[in-house]
Amino acid sequence: MQDFISHLTSWAPALAxxxxxxxxxxxxxMTLALIVAIPLAALRSMKGLPVLRGIASFYVEIIRGTxxxxxxxxxxxxxxxxxxxxxxxxxxxxxxxxxxxxYLSEVFRGGxxxxxxxxxEAAQTLGLSGRFTWTHIILxxxxxxxxxxTGNYVVSMFKDTALCSTITVTELLFTGQLIGQQSFQYLQIxxxxxxxxxxxxxxxxxxxxxxERRTRIEAR
Amino acid sequence: xxxxNVDRPSKTEPHLVTIENAHKRFGANVVLQGxxxxxxxxxxxxxxxxxxxxxxxxxxxxxxxxxxxTGSVTVSGLIIxxxxxxxxxRTRDAIVRQIRSTVGMVFQQYNLFPHMTVLRNxxxxxxxxxxxxKETAVKTAIQLLDRMGMADKASAHAHQLSxxxxxxxxxxxxxxxxxxxxxxxxxxxALDPELVGxxxxxxxxxxxxxxxxVVVTHEMQFAREVADRVIFMDGGVIVEEGKPEDVFAxxxxxxxxxxxHRVLHPLAEESENSxxxxxxxx
Numbered sequence: 001m002q003d004f005i006s007h008l009t010s011w012a013p014a015l016a017x018x019x020x021x022x023x024x025x026x027x028x029x030m031t032l033a034l035i036v037a038i039p040l041a042a043l044r045s046m047k048g049l050p051v052l053r054g055i056a057s058f059y060v061e062i063i064r065g066t067x068x069x070x071x072x073x074x075x076x077x078x079x080x081x082x083x084x085x086x087x088x089x090x091x092x093x094x095x096x097x098x099x100x101x102x103y104l105s106e107v108f109r110g111g112x113x114x115x116x117x118x119x120x121e122a123a124q125t126l127g128l129s130g131r132f133t134w135t136h137i138i139l140x141x142x143x144x145x146x147x148x149x150t151g152n153y154v155v156s157m158f159k160d161t162a163l164c165s166t167i168t169v170t171e172l173l174f175t176g177q178l179i180g181q182q183s184f185q186y187l188q189i190x191x192x193x194x195x196x197x198x199x200x201x202x203x204x205x206x207x208x209x210x211x212e213r214r215t216r217i218e219a220r
Numbered sequence: 221x222x223x224x225n226v227d228r229p230s231k232t233e234p235h236l237v238t239i240e241n242a243h244k245r246f247g248a249n250v251v252l253q254g255x256x257x258x259x260x261x262x263x264x265x266x267x268x269x270x271x272x273x274x275x276x277x278x279x280x281x282x283x284x285x286x287x288x289x290t291g292s293v294t295v296s297g298l299i300i301x302x303x304x305x306x307x308x309x310r311t312r313d314a315i316v317r318q319i320r321s322t323v324g325m326v327f328q329q330y331n332l333f334p335h336m337t338v339l340r341n342x343x344x345x346x347x348x349x350x351x352x353x354k355e356t357a358v359k360t361a362i363q364l365l366d367r368m369g370m371a372d373k374a375s376a377h378a379h380q381l382s383x384x385x386x387x388x389x390x391x392x393x394x395x396x397x398x399x400x401x402x403x404x405x406x407x408x409x410a411l412d413p414e415l416v417g418x419x420x421x422x423x424x425x426x427x428x429x430x431x432x433x434v435v436v437t438h439e440m441q442f443a444r445e446v447a448d449r450v451i452f453m454d455g456g457v458i459v460e461e462g463k464p465e466d467v468f469a470x471x472x473x474x475x476x477x478x479x480x481h482r483v484l485h486p487l488a489e490e491s492e493n494s495x496x497x498x499x500x501x502x
Binding site: 116119122125126127128129132136137144 | 283285317320321323324325327329331332333334335344345348349350393394397
């Protein structure tokens with residue numbers, strides 16, 4: 001036990017950096033995902049604009065039909081051959097962002113569909129423009145409806161950041177791996193990493209569940 | 221088969237709203253089959269009839285929420301081209317937009333914006349579609365709310381209000397745009413019975429101020445008291461039309477009599493039905 005505690009103290013700085021990178025990847029990945037997903041969902045929900053809608057649907061199908069790990073490899077190993085060289089952290093963020101944008105766009109599309117058609121009619125009747133109606137009437141309600149599902153995807157992305165260990169981002173899992181290779185204390189270090197993931201995901205999941213309950217009550 | 225000239229001069233238009241030979245179907249379901257209707261300035265017109273009679277659809281054609289298959293709707297001299305007319309989407313949209321700027325509408329389900337306060341619900345359109353400065357819009361909104369007896373609810377959200385209060389906000393929201401014509405689509409049908417009165421009271425006051433109103437309603441008492449003219453629709457046509465005292469007291473058509481009897485004496489329905497069935501056999 002004494003031993004374990006002294007190990008843990010010596011691992012702590014590296015693990016803290018690992019957690020930092022994991023959180024950073026989640027933040028940048030999620031930000032990118034949201035920026036892409038919202039217009040994507042709006043585009044796919046609009047009547048008219050069939051070409052753009054087709055392109056958007058194609059994008060979503062490609063992303064959802066291939067593994068995230070492959071997308072990550074593509075961005076990190078294949079793009080450099082085309083002259084686009086990205087740091088591991090940037091490549092990881094982009095891969096996570098693009099991948100999750102496809103799933104989130106489906107969430108938001110559902111949210112948009114859940115806003116009643118009568119809201120459109122009310123806005124039209126009041127002479128509000130299509131653009132204004134989208135940005136001020138439909139999307140705010142749609143996004144609110146989408147908050148619980150989005151929360152689940154945040155937790156999910158947090159775990160998927162571990163895939164970035166394969167392209168040498170020293171996030172939490174890769175940090176654990178490195179420590180394991182140096183110390184041969186696999187049981188201890190992986191258990192510690194296991195617990196750290198849980199310490200963050202468990203309260204986060206509970207939080208999402210709480211938000212889910214609250215938004216359901218408010219919707220009445 | 222009548223030819224409609226889109227550029228018909230508007231100055232001679234005697235009525236605020238004129239609907240001519242309106243036809244509309246949804247798929248196989250024929251909703252309007254040849255309706256002619258006009259509404260004069262300052263007039264309160266009540267449209268009654270059983271559900272599925274086409275009265276809501278007719279109302280919705282007046283501000284272009286539904287477009288006719290054939291026929292014409294003219295509001296303040298502007299003609300909304302029917303689907304059969306070869307008119308670009310853009311032109312049609314422009315006409316409808318212009319008409320909507322003078323026509324307010326209140327819906328059965330209120331259709332307030334749930335994520336906004338009562339005040340913002342009201343000022344949003346004046347500020348963002350009319351360019352009224354915010355201060356003036358707020359002032360007008362507060363006055364309207366005051367008139368509705370709801371000045372204390374300006375910062376509430378829709379879900380905190382009763383149905384009657386929501387509907388009064390919806391009316392205020394429409395009035396904030398100074399419409400020439402107000403359309404009411406069964407605005408009390410979703411309300412608990414004890415809340416109907418407060419909404420009808422607001423409408424009664426509007427009528428007294430001379431607002432032109434087209435009211436689709438199940439409130440026969442209201443139609444009788446407030447309307448200048450009543451039309452009874454059934455099966456996509458206007459069956460009977462006249463002054464409320466005539467239509468309600470001496471309905472000429474069998475279908476009107478039957479409908480009025482049913483809504484005015486709901487408890488007598490059963491015996492009446494069997495009686496009519498007996499007669500039908502003859």
